[in-house]
Amino acid sequence: MKKPTTKTTLARxxxxxxxxxGLTFPPAQAQKPTxxxxxxxxxxxxxxxxxxxxxxxxxxxxxxxxxxxxxxxRIFKDNPAAPDGWSLVQExxxxxxAIKLMAATLDNVPFPERRHAINEALTTCLxxxxxxxxxxxxxxxxGYWGIPVKPATTYQASFYLKGSGSVPPPRQRPGQPAPxxxxxxxxxxxxxxxxxxxxxxxxxxxxxxxxxxxKSVYWKKYNLALxxxxxxxxxxxxxxxxxxxxxxxxxxxxVSLFPPTYNNRPNGNRPDLMQMMxxxxxxxxxxxxxxxxxxxxxxxxxPWKTTLGPLExxxxxxxxxxxxxxxxxxxxxxxLWCEDIKAEPLLGVYxxxxxxxxxxxxxxxxxxxxxxxLNEIEYVMGDVSTYWGAKRAADGHPAPFKLRYIEIGNxxxxxxxxxxxxxxxxxxxxxxxxxxxLHCISTIADxxxxxMKVTTGKKPEILDEHYYRNSWDMWHNASQYDxxxxxxPKIFVGEWATREGVxxxxxxxxxxxxxxxxxxxxxxxxxxxxxxxPLFVNVNTATATAKKAxxxxxxxIGYDALTSYGSPSYYVQKxxxxxxxxxxxxxxxxxxPMRERPRTKRDSTEGTTPKPVPSLFYAATKDAKTGAxxxxxxxxxxxxxxxxxNLTGASKVASTATxxxxxxxxxxxxxxxxxxxxxxxxxxKIKRVAPRFTRTLDPYSVTILQLxxxx
Numbered sequence: 001m002k003k004p005t006t007k008t009t010l011a012r013x014x015x016x017x018x019x020x021x022g023l024t025f026p027p028a029q030a031q032k033p034t035x036x037x038x039x040x041x042x043x044x045x046x047x048x049x050x051x052x053x054x055x056x057x058x059x060x061x062x063x064x065x066x067x068x069x070x071x072x073x074r075i076f077k078d079n080p081a082a083p084d085g086w087s088l089v090q091e092x093x094x095x096x097x098a099i100k101l102m103a104a105t106l107d108n109v110p111f112p113e114r115r116h117a118i119n120e121a122l123t124t125c126l127x128x129x130x131x132x133x134x135x136x137x138x139x140x141x142x143g144y145w146g147i148p149v150k151p152a153t154t155y156q157a158s159f160y161l162k163g164s165g166s167v168p169p170p171r172q173r174p175g176q177p178a179p180x181x182x183x184x185x186x187x188x189x190x191x192x193x194x195x196x197x198x199x200x201x202x203x204x205x206x207x208x209x210x211x212x213x214x215k216s217v218y219w220k221k222y223n224l225a226l227x228x229x230x231x232x233x234x235x236x237x238x239x240x241x242x243x244x245x246x247x248x249x250x251x252x253x254x255v256s257l258f259p260p261t262y263n264n265r266p267n268g269n270r271p272d273l274m275q276m277m278x279x280x281x282x283x284x285x286x287x288x289x290x291x292x293x294x295x296x297x298x299x300x301x302x303p304w305k306t307t308l309g310p311l312e313x314x315x316x317x318x319x320x321x322x323x324x325x326x327x328x329x330x331x332x333x334x335x336l337w338c339e340d341i342k343a344e345p346l347l348g349v350y351x352x353x354x355x356x357x358x359x360x361x362x363x364x365x366x367x368x369x370x371x372x373x374l375n376e377i378e379y380v381m382g383d384v385s386t387y388w389g390a391k392r393a394a395d396g397h398p399a400p401f402k403l404r405y406i407e408i409g410n411x412x413x414x415x416x417x418x419x420x421x422x423x424x425x426x427x428x429x430x431x432x433x434x435x436x437x438l439h440c441i442s443t444i445a446d447x448x449x450x451x452m453k454v455t456t457g458k459k460p461e462i463l464d465e466h467y468y469r470n471s472w473d474m475w476h477n478a479s480q481y482d483x484x485x486x487x488x489p490k491i492f493v494g495e496w497a498t499r500e501g502v503x504x505x506x507x508x509x510x511x512x513x514x515x516x517x518x519x520x521x522x523x524x525x526x527x528x529x530x531x532x533x534p535l536f537v538n539v540n541t542a543t544a545t546a547k548k549a550x551x552x553x554x555x556x557i558g559y560d561a562l563t564s565y566g567s568p569s570y571y572v573q574k575x576x577x578x579x580x581x582x583x584x585x586x587x588x589x590x591x592x593p594m595r596e597r598p599r600t601k602r603d604s605t606e607g608t609t610p611k612p613v614p615s616l617f618y619a620a621t622k623d624a625k626t627g628a629x630x631x632x633x634x635x636x637x638x639x640x641x642x643x644x645x646n647l648t649g650a651s652k653v654a655s656t657a658t659x660x661x662x663x664x665x666x667x668x669x670x671x672x673x674x675x676x677x678x679x680x681x682x683x684x685k686i687k688r689v690a691p692r693f694t695r696t697l698d699p700y701s702v703t704i705l706q707l708x709x710x711x
Contacts (some may be wrong), residue, residue: 001432003440007314010195010572015444021100029428031591032216032513032591032642032643032644032694033250033589033590033591033593033616033641033643033644034590034591034644034645034646035587035588035589035591035618035633035643035644035645035646035649036493036585036587036588036589036590036629036646036648037406037585037586037587037629037631037645037646037647037648037709038325038585038588038648038649039107039585039622039648039649039650039709040546040648040649041504041586041646041649042586043583043584043585043622044090044524044525044583044584045524045525045582045583045584046521046524046580046581046582046584046621047524047525047527047528047529047601047634048283048582049283049284049344049528049529050283050520050521050524050528050529050530050580051280051281051282051283051368051530051531051573051576051577051580052282052283052284052285052343052344052346052529052530052531053277053282053284053285053286053341053343053384053531053532053535054285054286054287054289054290054494054495054531054532054533054535055285055286055287055288055535055536056287056288056289056291056292056293056320056533056534057288057289057292057319057320057321057329057330058220058288058289058291058292058320058321058534058550058551059321059503059534059536059538059550059551059552059555060144060323060536060537060538060549060550060554061535061536061538061539062173062325062326062328062329063144063323063326063328063329063539064144064145064324064549064561065144065270065273065330065536065538065559066269066270066273066274066329066337066536066572067268067270067329067333067682068258068259068261068268068269068270069256069257069258069325069326069328070143070144070147070148070155070240070257070258070259070561071085071240071255071256071257072084072085072097072142072143072144073086073141074235074254074255074256074326075121075122075124075253075254075315075316075326076101076125076126076253077124077125077315077324078100078315078324080103080124080417081101081128081582082101082645083099083100083101083141083256085141085142085143085544085545085546086099086126086139086140086141087099087138087139087140087142088128088137088138088139089136089138089139089202089238089241089243090135090137091135091136091137091202092133092134092135092136092199092336093130093134093135094133094134094135094533095130095132095133095134095135095136095137096130096131096132096137097128097129097130097131097132097133097137097138097211098128098129099126099127099128099129099130099139099509100115100126100129101124101125101126101127102124102125102126102127102251102460103123103124104124104125105339107321108561109366115178116251116490118160118219118253118254118312118636119313119403120315120471120613121306121312121313121315122160122254122315123133123255123315124253124311125160125251125252125253126251126253126254127249127250127252128249128250128251129185129249129250130185130246130247130248130249130250131185131247132247132333132439132610133244133245133246133247136183136194136243136245136311137240137244137245138194138242138243138244139241139242139243139252140239140240140241141241141255141454142200142239142395142546142672143238143240143257143538143561143654144538144540144544144549144550144561145234145236145538145543145546145560145561146236146237146238146258146561146562147241147561148199148235148236148238148241148259148558148561149197149206149228149232149233149234149235149236149562150228150232150234150259150562150563151228151229151230151231151233152227152228152229152230152231152232153227153228153259153260154225154226154227154228154260155197155207155225155226155227155228155257155258155259156223156225156256156257156258157176157195157209157223157224157225157226157240157256157257157369157451158221158223158224158254158255158256159220159222159242159253159254159255159256160174160219160220160222160252160253160254161193161213161219161220161222161242161250161251161252162216162217162218162219162220162250162251163187163189163190163213163215163216163248163249163250164187164189164217164248164249164251165202173443176214180474181585183656185246185248185249185397185595186247187215187246187248187251187633188211188235188246188247188248189215189244189246189248189250189315190213190214190215191212191213191244191246192210192213192450192700193210193211193213193222193242193243193244193250194208194209194210194242194243194244195208195209195210195211195224195226195240195241195242196208196226196240196241197226197228197238197239197240197241197257198238198239198242199235199237199238199239199240200237200239201473202236202241204432206228206229206238207227207228207389207398208226209224209225209226209228209260210224211223211224211245211529211647213250218341219251219253221254222482226257229231230409230582231698234558234562234643235562239561240255240257242255243651245585246411247352251528252530254311254312256340257309257491260273260449262274262340263340265332265336265340267311267328269332269333269334269337269340270559270563270564272495272563272666273536273557273559273564274337274340274341274557275290275431276564276566276570277341278340278341278578279574280574281574281577281578282341282343282531282575282577283344283529284338284343284344284345284346284405285334285337285338285341285343285344285345285346285533286339286346286348286407286531286676287334287346287347287348287349288302288331288334288348288495289410289620290322290323290410290411290495290533291320291355291410292325292413293348293349293350293410294320294350294353294354294355294409294410295318295320295354295355295557296318296354296355296568297318297354297355297356297358298352298358298360300317300318300354301354302317302319302329302350303317303327303571304331304376304379305372305375306327307329307330307331307332307333308330308331308379308391308395309325309395311328314328314330315327319505320355321551321552322547322551331376331379331380332392332395332396332397333476335380335397335401336397336585336597338399338401344402344404345380345401345402345403346405346406346407346529346623347376347377347380347403347406347407348406348407348409348410349372349373349376349377349406349407349408349409349422350369350372350373350409350455351373351408351409351410351412351420351427351428351443352369352409352419352423353409353414353415353419353420353423355414355524356505357414357415357416359415359417359418359419359423360419360423361417361422361423362419362422362423362425362426363422363426366423367426368389368601369467370427370430373386373406373427374431374434375429376388377403377406377431377434377435378668379391379392379437380392380400380401380403381401381402381403383398383399383400385424385700386662388433389487399659402537403438404437404438404439405438405439405529406431406438406439406440406441406509407441407443407463407464407492408423408424408426408427408440408442409414409423409443409643410439410443411443411466412424412444413448413449413452414441416450418485420442420443420444420452420454421454421456421591422456424442424444424454424644425454425456426458427440428457428460429457432459439461439462440460440461440462440642441460441461441462441463441464441492441494442460442462442463442464442573443464443494444463444464444490445463445464445465445491446463446488446489446612447463447465447484448465448466459488459489459554460489461489461490462488462489462490462491462492462528463489463491463492464492464493464494465491465492465493465494465496466493466494466495466496466515467493467495467496467497467587467704468495468496468497468499469496469497469499469512470498470499470512471498471500471508471509471511471512472512472597472610472613473512473615474498474512474515474516475511475512475515475615475617475636476611476613476615477516477519478515478516478518478519478614479519480519481519481520481521481522481523481526481527482519482522483525484523484526484545486525486526489528490526490527490542491526491528491530492527492528492529493520493527493529493531493612494529494530494531495531495532495533496530496531496532496533497513497532497533497554497556497569498507498511498512498513498514498516498554499553499554499571500512500554501553501554501567501668501670502554503537503539503550503553503554503555503556503558504539504554504556504557504558504565504567504569504570504670504671504672505536505554505555505567505568505569505665505670506557506567506568506666506667506668506669506670507568507664507666507667507669507679507700508667508668508700509554509567509701510567510568510569510572510679510702511570511634511636511667511700512618513569513572513573513636514572514576514632514634515614515617515636517530517572517576517619517632518617518618518619518632518634519617519619521580521619521621521632522575522578522584522587522619523684524571524584524621526586532544532556532569533561534552534555534556535555535556535557536555536557536560537555537556537557537558537559538548538550538558538560539558539560539673540560540561554703556566556569556570556573557570558671558672558673559673560673563673563676564676565672565673565676565677566671566672566676566680567671568662568669568670568671568679570662571679571681572662572702573678575660575662575681575682575702575704576632578622579630579632579660579704579706581623581624581629581630582620582622582623582624582625583621584619584620584621585620585622587618587619587620587630587631589618590615592614592615592616593614593615593616593637594613594614594615594630595612595613595614595615595636596610596612597610597611597612597613597635598610605612605696613636614634615635615636615641616634616635616636616641616643616697617633617636618631618632618633618634619631619632619633620632621675622709625633627709628706628707628708628709629647629705629706629707629708629709630704630705630706630707631645631707632663632703633695633697633702633703633704633705633706634648634700634702634703635698635699635700635701635703636695636700637699638667638699638700639640639699639701640696640697640698640699641696641697642694642695642696642697643694643695643696643697643701644692644693644694645692645694645705646692646695647690647691647692647707647709648691648693650691650710652709652710652711653687653690653691653707653708653709653710654707654708654709655687655688655689655690656685656686656689656704657685657686657702657705657706657707657708658683658686658706659682659683659684659686659704659705659706660681660682660684660704661681661682661684661698661701661703661704661708662679662681662682662684662701662702663679663698663699663701663702664678664679664700665700666700667700686705689707
């Protein structure tokens with residue numbers, strides 16, 4: 001994933017003009033194109049790991065996304081100056097209350113302040129002061145752009161709470177003015193505390209319950225279940241409230257609310273988003289992702305160790321996209337995510353370079369980070385007799401996870417010191433010495449960065465290439481792997497996308513994606529893995545109390561607090577993964593129509609004429625066991641396109657076939673929260689399939705033919 005300083009501007013200037021102008025152009029050639037699938041020629045094995053997923057914390061992918069926690073800023077560390085996401089509830093003319101952050105550390109702090117810290121992770125709490133309670137007074141959390149309410153649903157709420165009636169006088173530090181006096185209030189905190197999920201105006205209560213606050217100066221965790229009635233109308237315009245009708249001082253920490261999760265996992269994930277990934281049939285999950293792995297500074301790299309164990313021990317950390325990560329989605333949760341979607345983990349390890357340009361040269365200073373990576377790998381796949389394998393077992397998973405691929409760093413071509421060669425080799429040497437079965441991936445690809453590639457030691461086994469392009473560039477480069485050297489390293493296309501559509505992709509982007517994927521499938525002997533990015537986006541725009549949810553346009557799966565949907569590109573990903581054989585079928589095209597790319601301002605300034613690009617793209621694979629043949633065709637124009645199809649060398653061809661078509665009326669058409677199924681695949685059966693037949697492709701369409709042919 002590109003760095004935050006450059007990512008948001010990438011390709012924006014040209015996408016809108018090129019897309020709107022270019023798609024009205026008819027094909028330049030009038031001859032009918034012909035595709036010939038030759039079953040008599042040698043085929044190449046398709047990588048069984050070809051299609052997977054890439055994830056990182058961007059666009060509120062975890063907090064406010066896949067991770068099912070509904071409370072935002074649950075340990076009150078998102079903003080040291082204010083309790084973001086929280087507000088005071090005050091009802092009744094005689095009620096008077098206030099809320100305030102209470103931050104504390106455990107070292108060199110006098111007892112009155114220190115006592116508000118629960119442990120090293122939970123050092124900031126929220127204090128509710130209730131001076132008068134003519135009605136109810138409490139605290140409300142707005143969730144991540146709302147709390148989703150569904151009928152007949154049970155939510156699990158929990159929080160740490162303590163109450164008292166007075167605050168000891170604050171300590172005046174030498175040379176500093178006296179702190180403002182704190183209130184002294186009659187202590188009536190002990191007793192029932194009301195917990196509710198309710199409408200934002202408080203007039204409708206969807207679910208409610210109580211806990212009994214004990215009179216104590218010590219923290220205690222309270223748990224309860226909140227269940228909505230069967231006749232509740234689904235809404236996300238709701239909030240979570242904890243309230244009282246008694247004066248006193250109330251302190252809160254680690255406030256949590258979980259809806260039902262996928263496979264009912266504690267601290268688990270949203271079922272709808274998990275099911276969408278399961279339906280994609282991914283073979284791997286690359287995590288913890290791109291920029292999120294590195295962090296803005298070296299100290300902000302993904303802190304896998306502090307993401308383990310109970311939530312009480314997770315302090316969270318500074319993220320890479322303008323908001324803090326709760327680390328509820330920790331290393332174990334990533335691994336269980338893989339397990340639930342039946343995908344292998346592809347682990348990225350921090351390799352000594354961070355986003356703001358800091359790096360650690362190879363040598364003694366890098367050694368602790370190498371050891372940290374080895375420990376992380378041991379946690380994932382080590383036997384229970386090992387130190388970190390035993391830690392994993394203690395966290396509830398005695399069996400090692402399957403792990404074969406390790407990516408060393410992320411996008412290290414941004415490191416202008418050219419230190420990656422030494423850093424990569426130091427990591428690779430140590431990893432292969434302890435785990436010779438693992439495959440190490442270089443984040444600098446020879447073809448993209450020939451002057452920065454790894455040159456010392458043996459050649460990297462696998463190179464990671466990243467591409468974020470508009471549709472024209474995807475069409476222009478769809479054949480780039482046809483000419484790659486087969487004797488060199490294998491290719492992992494670790495991040496790629498056609499960037500058109502906001503906040504999720506439109507149909508034109510899906511056509512760019514599909515064209516690019518036909519090129520990857522034709523070269524599936526070279527490309528071992530690929531994954532689209534970004535995977536997720538919370539589609540909420542800015543409100544009076546919250547910023548816009550996303551930082552990166554053109555994403556795969558969109559959602560708000562209540563519902564979710566797949567973009568046209570999502571369905572392309574799903575179809576290409578579902579209809580994939582085990583070997584390529586040599587396919588040639590004749591009379592492929594070309595189209596002229598409109599000139600951009602840059603072309604005019606430089607006096608260049610863009611090269612024409614194909615308007616028809618194709619690839620074919622075959623399942624060696626079943627004999628099923630999958631022919632994929634992409635028509636990027638607004639006209640119907642007849643195509644002659646020749647099945648050469650096939651001993652027998654079934655007369656019927658399965659036809660799957662994804663199409664739309666206009667290239668800018670898309671799916672959304674309000675129209676989630678505007679563009680979806682349609683499956684049907686066709687007849688009169690023969691060794692030679694014609695199929696007419698719909699305008700702006702991706703077509704898959706599942707044929708049955710013997711060779």
